[in-house]
Amino acid sequence: MNPQIVTFLIKCPDKKGIISALTGFFFKEGFNIISAQQYTNSLEGKFFMRIRLTSDDSVAISKNQLENKFSDLAKSYQITWKVDYGSKKQKVAILVSHTSHNLYDLLYRHREGELNCDVRMVISNHQKLKSVADMFGVPFHYAPVTAETKSEQENELTRLLDSHKIDLIVMARYMQILSAGFIDRYQGKIINIHHSFLPAFQGANPYKRAYERGVKLIGATAHYATKDLDEGPIIEQGVERVTHECTPASLKKIGADIETLVLAKAVNFHLNNQVIVDGNKAIVFPETGE
Amino acid sequence: MNPQIVTFLIKCPDKKGIISALTGFFFKEGFNIISAQQYTNSLEGKFFMRIRLTSDDSVAISKNQLENKFSDLAKSYQITWKVDYGSKKQKVAILVSHTSHNLYDLLYRHREGELNCDVRMVISNHQKLKSVADMFGVPFHYAPVTAETKSEQENELTRLLDSHKIDLIVMARYMQILSAGFIDRYQGKIINIHHSFLPAFQGANPYKRAYERGVKLIGATAHYATKDLDEGPIIEQGVERVTHECTPASLKKIGADIETLVLAKAVNFHLNNQVIVDGNKAIVFPETGE
Amino acid sequence: MNPQIVTFLIKCPDKKGIISALTGFFFKEGFNIISAQQYTNSLEGKFFMRIRLTSDDSVAISKNQLENKFSDLAKSYQITWKVDYGSKKQKVAILVSHTSHNLYDLLYRHREGELNCDVRMVISNHQKLKSVADMFGVPFHYAPVTAETKSEQENELTRLLDSHKIDLIVMARYMQILSAGFIDRYQGKIINIHHSFLPAFQGANPYKRAYERGVKLIGATAHYATKDLDEGPIIEQGVERVTHECTPASLKKIGADIETLVLAKAVNFHLNNQVIVDGNKAIVFPETGE
Amino acid sequence: MNPQIVTFLIKCPDKKGIISALTGFFFKEGFNIISAQQYTNSLEGKFFMRIRLTSDDSVAISKNQLENKFSDLAKSYQITWKVDYGSKKQKVAILVSHTSHNLYDLLYRHREGELNCDVRMVISNHQKLKSVADMFGVPFHYAPVTAETKSEQENELTRLLDSHKIDLIVMARYMQILSAGFIDRYQGKIINIHHSFLPAFQGANPYKRAYERGVKLIGATAHYATKDLDEGPIIEQGVERVTHECTPASLKKIGADIETLVLAKAVNFHLNNQVIVDGNKAIVFPETGE
Structure with missing residues (x-):
């Protein structure tokens, strides 16, 4: 060998x-x-x-x-x-909507050789982040979606992903709920970042709800997407202290930095074969100092 | 003056x-x-x-x-x-059940003059922690409770608390749900420690549920008790990283140290007049370096 | 008004x-x-x-x-x-050598409007990061330096900085020691990121020394540059847990993420007028929720 | 078997x-x-x-x-x-001076069965903490020391430790420097808590020096004692954020809680056979979820 x-x-x-x-x-x-x-x-x-x-x-x-x-x-x-065998890099697609921090971070790490993968494309339901993909020389696909066109759009995504033999789909603040059929097709191959420390604030508007609840910590969670929204196996979580001074807007800003690190770590763990999924849990072996 | x-x-x-x-x-x-x-x-x-x-x-x-x-x-x-006017120390009662770590910690701080208060009594629905109160020379009151005797027992508590003019009630892992009437009577004067980072894992058995959910962080929350269980104004929260290796038993052990620190901080904030409650939120002013 | x-x-x-x-x-x-x-x-x-x-x-x-x-x-x-009066943005120059993570991060935040300033230029003693400045459309100045040409190079820097009326110089892993004269000229206007939690591991090769010492935490420190190397007023510090498995190379990678966040926070504090320097200390007022 | x-x-x-x-x-x-x-x-x-x-x-x-x-x-x-073989508990002696927080904590954990050992004695160069040892029913030995009587006192310590076949000596803020000869005799069997994140603030008065340096984080370090003061293999470290508001006195208070947790963890790691010392480093295997 x-x-x-x-x-x-x-x-x-x-x-x-x-x-x-x-x-x-x-x-x-x-x-x-x-x-x-x-x-x-x-x-x-x-x-x-x-x-x-x-x-x-x-x-x-x-x-x-x-x-x-x-x-x-x-x-x-x-x-x-x-x-x-480490002989070929995994092919990755990044799904985004409007929010840019995770996208910049993943593309910078990729460009600097810190993500052991081949980022093949950025897909978005909006045009807004095309310029970011362009800066980093990564192909950008615009795939708008409405309630009516959801299944068509997912078909288009599937065609794109499959024609490039994508190994891993990273939902880097892609604010759409994927259908059960789509998730089934890519089981164990979709990583999502949720902007709260799950299981707190599952679902929409976690920063607003964190403000309303008056929590003293906010966080982010990277997990494999499953049919049950925000309930898939958790790969990584992070938190930061906040105070009563924080507004929903400042929580969002503080949270962005947590989301960025947590998603990058989770994607790295996955790409380095550090994760075994068992039911609803992710066993994540620490990096070894080889 | x-x-x-x-x-x-x-x-x-x-x-x-x-x-x-x-x-x-x-x-x-x-x-x-x-x-x-x-x-x-x-x-x-x-x-x-x-x-x-x-x-x-x-x-x-x-x-x-x-x-x-x-x-x-x-x-x-x-x-x-x-x-x-800082002229007289607040009188404090500590409510406990079986779990001892918060009690030891509060009593040690009190004995060493680090809690600016007068711990007048420990009350418990079990005899188990009497020996801890005894070690520290704090009067212990045994007030057993069953579903049938709940209102009687609360009356006894009320009599005890009021006869000593207690200013603050600390639920240091008192595993009973207090009635709305009792909580009303001592509004803003009851601090509870919940063994999760709220709003995650509200209610019973948070460590078991944390294990089942496979979270990568566990925490604790100190809050004012209100009629809505685990929904009162949050004074302080803490978290610690955990791994897939953790069992419900080891989560409980790791969590105990978080609970200890979080409750001690919250009680201190309250006693030092650092907290203003506004609706469901606690504004906690940081300690100043006077 | x-x-x-x-x-x-x-x-x-x-x-x-x-x-x-x-x-x-x-x-x-x-x-x-x-x-x-x-x-x-x-x-x-x-x-x-x-x-x-x-x-x-x-x-x-x-x-x-x-x-x-x-x-x-x-x-x-x-x-x-x-x-x-908040009426004009501060003009910022970023100094770099080979290391790119802080540069990407500052330029992304600048591009997204999260740094309240006007990044006028990137200056480096190497050509390596020109492409990063180019991606973000920020002018890049190459100013090579040797032991012999140090004072000439600093004169060139001074000319550049002064002709653009630069308000803040950010040393984003600029691995050169600036002369006392240069630092005097821009007193209180140079922020440096040091790759250790000062005062531990002052000087060169902190990650290698952290490995050799077997520490369980590594960190980063953003401070104002003063004539005494790594002894200026500390604006912000961060740490991360590490284990015996870490090599100098993996410490460097983990450290990069700490450096990135710590420098971004410190620059933000400075730009938002949150910092008052008093002798060798920086008083940093927290952001308020206006 | x-x-x-x-x-x-x-x-x-x-x-x-x-x-x-x-x-x-x-x-x-x-x-x-x-x-x-x-x-x-x-x-x-x-x-x-x-x-x-x-x-x-x-x-x-x-x-x-x-x-x-x-x-x-x-x-x-x-x-x-x-x-x-886990068949007999290690015998432990705790050395203290004036400071009580680590002692309370170790004795409470011991009493509750959370430290897998047999705390045989508390030794101190002061009488002050006798009452704490008494509360927990642990024998207290008073061994005063001056510059002149140092070697005599260490002989007395040795006699005490050896007559009880002590396996582990915990310096729980014992503010004396032990002689090289003493340390040699108990090599790998003395754990010390230092009140800073080493290698920062080695030696005396770390909190005062932390205040003077204006750091934004303080910490504590548990390590095996070696002849070189504060340079032995690090077992565990912890930190906490602080602000410019902190005085040396408040740093000391915040630090006490870090010292408490860090020392308890380190002693636990040692007692659970999780530590292998290699030269100046401690390899600490994480607890497994058996």
Whole structure:
């Protein structure tokens, strides 16, 4: 196998000997394990692992052989798994409406090589942020939508996303609710940023409601989109202290900086294969210092 | 007037000249203004002020005269106000059930002179924490309660609280819902600690629900108790990061430290006359470096 | 006077009656006080105030008259003061070297109208970030420097800055040490971001030293540049938790996000007239909810 | 082997196959691995592991046999290791001077069973905190010290500590500098709390110096004591925001709450075998959700 970093994400029922079996398997095939992060949910009897391997000349088998052999092991332990060879960057589409802070941030990180992906397009139901996409040289697609044209517009989105083989859709303050059908099609592949620390202030106008409730902290939440609005697996959250002096407008400004960081972190975790989704939860393994 | 620090808390409709009128008033009476914190809610046209004064020989008027004169000013500006001469400590009762961390913390601070009050009693519906009250030499009252005896028990509480002229009731994880009548009687005088960052996880079992929702942050909220459970004015909130590794039990442990700090801060703010309640919100003026 | 917001920043020895005198002065001239923030350092007997006024038809005097009258008052209280009518935006120059995150962030905020200023130029000792300035349509000046050409280069900077009447110089990771003469010339007008929570890790390579020391938190500090390197008045600081897994490279990445937010906040505080410098300290008044 | 949780802490040069060898070893002996946390410092070629095992009837070997067998493996990988069977609580001595907040906190946690240890004694160079030890029923030893009697006093401490076979010495604001000889004798067994975020404000009076420097954050650091004052391996740090309003006295009060939490966390990490010391650094494995 060519020199490369191979990442396995693994999920299975917890069973005695599982760690030894897994690490033994990769060792026998000649891999060097550079990190082996594991999480046992003993309340629910579940085991999760993220294992990072380097291959070199001592790895004799091909990718196909590796996957076949691993499949055999997986069967005996009822393992659900995913492998990434780091050989090609994930293709990303960013969906936006009017709000620009997350878009600037993602595009700057992308331009500077800090997001390990290929941002293929920005899609918006408004023209407003075209100039931002243009600045960064990323194609911009205008896809307006009304209540009447929603299903047509989603068809157009689907056509766009699929023709570019998009791997990840980032809703960077895309203020539209996607249909259940659309979300199903891209299950586990849509990350949304919500402008509150969920489950507080689910739904519309969280900053206004935060003002009205008189909270002393506001926050933001990045999560996978699911059919239930704002209820998908939470990847990352952040908060900031606020005071009675804050208006809905200043909360929005303070919140923008939280949203920016939280979404960037979540997208990074996803792209670096740090996340395993289990039901309504996201297990997020910390970055290792390889 | 004897040398002392006098604190006015002031609330009125916003009006041109209000700050000048207020500071001018106190200056003319010979006071030295050591801090004048003010907050204008211009969205709602409201003005709030916390003003701290020192009196000395140059203050010729008595407390009565001061209050009478100030009443005249107050009328012309529709001011609601409160004055504290710092001459006597507030009398405090702490209500607990089984959970001890807030109680230890409040009693240790009280013993060390860090809570500017006189903790007169601990009241509990269980015997469990009697030994903690005993350690600190604070009288303990056992007031068991069942669904049937609730109103009787509240009557007993009322008798206890009133006979000691209690100024502040701290619900330090008192896991009972107080009746609307009881809360009415002590309006603005009951501080509760809720073990979540409200409005998330209002009601029972917030840590279990936080586990189930897979949040990445947990928190605690200190608020004035009102008839609507967990919806009173928020005085202080705190949060801590958590991970997927956390169980409901470890969330509870992490949360305990947040609850401890948040409640102690809120009680301090209240005792130091830093809080003005306005409808469902608490304006909390920061401590000044006098 | 035309309708506008006028901000006074005031510093003087503490004296009985000062608040009343100041608020009375502005009231008599017909101003409406929209916020009056004050800080008394009673350890050192100093008084500081930030007062925000709106003027309207009822303000009869001109700017000149206002300043003359205020000067009289200032003399009797030994007041040092500054007034801003908000009528023209401050002109800003950003100095950079190789590192881009602060530059992107400041230029995005500027473009979106979130920095109340006019970014006139980006100056760098390297060509590398020209493309970033170009993207945002901000003039870029290349001013290379070596040990030998340092004083010449600073002369060129001075010529550039003065010909554009620059009000504020932001060192957005400009990795050069400015001469005492240069700093003197722009005293109180240079904001620097240092990549550690000062006074820890003053000087070079803070992230490498943080790694070597094994700290569990890293941070960033925005401060006014003074002749003593990294010892100027601190405007804002931020921190983030790190773990033993972090390498110098990952600390640098985590730190970049802290630097970005901390510098943006500090620049904002300065531009909004929230800062009064007193010796080696910066008094930073919080934003008010006007 | 009786049912119990066995924890191995392991340190060795990084080598291909190490994880597989270690997990394989324990699996073959019949253990169930409940968590296997590992950290590879690839910059320095070092490998660290914390492995938690449950034993049951299927574990045929005794503790002695286990340790002998593991020693063989350890030799071939140059492993330094420690094993804990959780069968007896560590014996702890707390050293204090005048300051009480850390002492209350540690004793309350101990009393409530939240510190997995046996606090055997409180030692102080002052009588002041005897009453606190008494409240919690922990023996108090008064060991006054002057410059002249320092070595005698340390001999007395040593006699006390050794006669009770103390495993861990917690310096809970013990404001004396211990001699190199004393520290050597208890290497890796003394945890100190320093009242600043190290390396800022090493040495005396950190809050006063924080006030003078005008920092916007203060903190606390728990570390193992070494001969170089305040330079030992950092276990945990915390910070809190402060403002220009803070005086040295209020910084001290705010700091006390940080010190309390940071020290309690560090002691917990140590007692739960979460820490491996490597030179001047402490690797702290996060708690797992077993």
